[in-house]
Amino acid sequence: MLIADFIHAMEKKDYKAMSQCFASQCRLFDYCTPEGTPNFFVYGRRAMDMFYHNKFILGGLSVSSPRIVDERTVNFYISYGGIINHAVANIESYDSSTGLIKELVIRPA
Amino acid sequence: MGIYVVTGGSSGIGAQIVSKLKEQGHETVNIDLKDGDISANLATPEGRESALRELYDRYPDGIDAMICNAGVSGASGNIPLIISLNYFGATAMASGALELLQKKRGSCVVTSSNTIAQGAARMDVVGMLNNQADEERILALVKDYDPATAHSFYAATKYALARWARRMSADWGAHGVRINAVAPGNVRTAMTAKLSPEHMVAVEALPVPINYGTNDPLMSPEDIANAIIFLSSPLAHGINGVVLFVDGGTDALLNSEKVY
Known part of the structure; x- marks a missing residue:
């Protein structure tokens, strides 16, 4: 299940595995960044690979306590530099040819 | 052909700038601690004054560009040197050369860093550099800081330098100097x-x-040199007060929402 692959890659800070869950042309919106900081809007699998490489190593990003809700949704804690938000990630759409994630949004739970 | 002054032109980005300008037929003056056309320690007020005196003696009719590139990285761990060379070495040389630049309606480019956008800079230090601008007092304040924190001071000097350039740009532009x-x-x-x-x-x-996909995490010094040469050239006549990221897209990747 892609949502499980996605969240497990996030938990392990494996940006390569995480980006492989996404179609080449994709987008991820993260509205769970710490208060007062910009939200993240990442377009394209390669950008996702690079962006999360940075966030896991230098950006203090970590994910914990995931609960898979259904095949599109996971509920978890997301932390940037120790600032924790209760979050929900939802797969909004899949790529019709590859079945990979085309659009995923992380929102406050 | 123009007269281009480059600080820190003996190695790295500076050496690329000098080499390319020479290839284009320009006259270059490299001001550096070692192997410069003018040898000077730009980390000290005396060194800057001496270099400026030499410039005014050599080029009383003016220069076309002042490229303030000399600097030292956070990896040096030398916080006083980072502050003196990166910020005061650049701002004092640019300001000191202003009269020569005005004579030829020239331009100035300073070398900042894309770390200014990564939240690493100590903004208290940035404020002191830009607003207090008292080198002696700032050096006295930081002399006992842990060298392990040098990167945040490096980013602060580069942030302050970019902000200083923007602050100066309107008045300098009105005097014909970008x-x-x-x-x-x-x-x-x-x-x-x-x-x-x-x-x-x-x-x-x-x-x-x-x-x-190249396994090369670094930019080429040539890429940076090309951008600096463009900005200092008449081709960039309409560009003044800009901070141009030359990082292959790193800043846009990490800060896509910042468009101004």
């Missing part, structure tokens, strides 16, 4: 060749999009 800043990403230099594996992990975590 001033801009270039903000490079991590660049391949003699210093980066010696980085420890731990430092390389951090360098690689600042991906350069145009290098994706």
